[in-house]
Amino acid sequence: MQFPTTSLLAVLAASFTAAEQMKINYYSNNACSAYTGQVDVTWATELYGGGNNCYNYHFSNYANIANCYEDSCLCDFYSGQNCAGSSVGQATGSGNCVYVQNAQSFACYYT
DSSP states (O other): OOOOOOHHHHHHHHHHHHHOOOOEEEEETTTOOOOEEEEEEOEEEEEOOOOOOOOOOOOOSEEEEEESSSOOOOOOOOGGGGSSSOOOEOOOOOOOEETTTTEEEEEEEEE
């Protein structure tokens, strides 16, 4: 069975663009030990070089970057949708726990 080269390239491009860059875990407590859910980030852009990558989402009181699959990861959480309003917290790598109770959106970056 043969596949055309263009089909193979399309499949490879789709799998590359959908690669998970980081995982954001949500928790109900400030120790980030009472897990409530997660978001797998596949849309992050390069720090200081990418376009708008805002994700409208509100889930729980605390969050952290549980897994960073790039050299480094950073997420900014905002009080309004579409990354508007004030910044309510910033996660900067694995092992942190950020208060995000009022966050309605976030944007993530990598280096």
